[in-house]
Amino acid sequence: MNSLVKVLKVIENGKICIVSSLVIIDKLSMTGATIPPEDxxxxxxxxxxxxxxxxxxNVYSNRxxxxxxxxxxxxFNKLEQKVLRTLNFNVSVEEEMYNVYNEEIRKFSQTQSEALRCNLAEFRENKKKIREFKKLKHAHHSSETAAILARREKYDGDFTDIHMQKAIEEQGSFNAKAVRLHCVSKFRFESYNSFTFGKSGTPPMRSKTQPRLDE
Known part of the structure; x- marks a missing residue:
């Protein structure tokens, strides 16, 4: 493709040369000559x-x-000689044949341009939808995280106030170690039944205000 661009920048009447060259290649195929894909x-x-x-x-040399x-x-000289011999040195292109090929190329180019515009519009629309989806996903995660943190804060407060008071009442006396063990077991049991942390059902993490078992 780069080589074709270089040649078209140098020669004159590039459009005529391209259309005529396609006619010549079809003439080559009609002679029964086989052109390897690499050539x-x-x-x-x-x-x-x-x-x-x-x-x-303005004619340029083969060099x-x-x-x-x-x-x-x-x-280059070998390829040129091969083409000329196959066509019996007749590389002329009739005007009628040129017009047929030119019209076909014009229609094909117009179809490809319309398809390219449709693909570009579809690509931009999909890109816009992806951006909107990411925004909604981010907003959903943010609100979900805020709700989880609020529930954790609520349960932390309930643990320090309500559970401690109930534990003291049930124990009958303030035994520090027994109260702590009772509070922890009571809190964990109720948390499993009344509180779900995320979709996996993982219990809430111990906060700094919760007592440790080994204290």
Whole structure:
């Protein structure tokens, strides 16, 4: 593709050369000649250079074309001779045939342009939807996290006030170690039944205000 761009920048009437070269390649295929896939690109380049010698006043040598195509001059000459011999040195393109190919290329180009615009619009719409989804997901996670923290704060406060008071009443006397063990077991049991931390059902983490078992 870079080689084609280089050649089209140098030669005149680039559009005519490209359309005519496609006609010549079809003529080559009609002769029964087989073009290996690895040589198809170079064959197209050689056909463009051949047509440019016919339609342009300023004709460049094969050495310049070979330099632009980054191809050895010997290889370029061999390809050119092969094309000319296959076509019996007849590289002329009838006006009617040229108009048919030109119209087909124009229709194909228009179809591809419309498809490209549709794909671009669809890509932008999908990108917009992804951005909106990320915003909603972030807002949902933020609100969910805030609700969880609020519930944890509530249970921390309940533990220090209500559970401690109930434990003292049930024990009958203030036995520090027994009260702590009773509070922890009571709190954990109720937490499993009345409080769900996230979707996994993991119990709430011990806060700094909760007593440790080994204290």
């Amino acid at each position: 198809l690109n170079w064959t197209l380049m050689v056909c463009i250079c051949l047509v440019s010698k016919l339609v342009n006043d 310049i074309f070979a330099y632009l195509l980054n191809l050895d001059i010997t290889e």
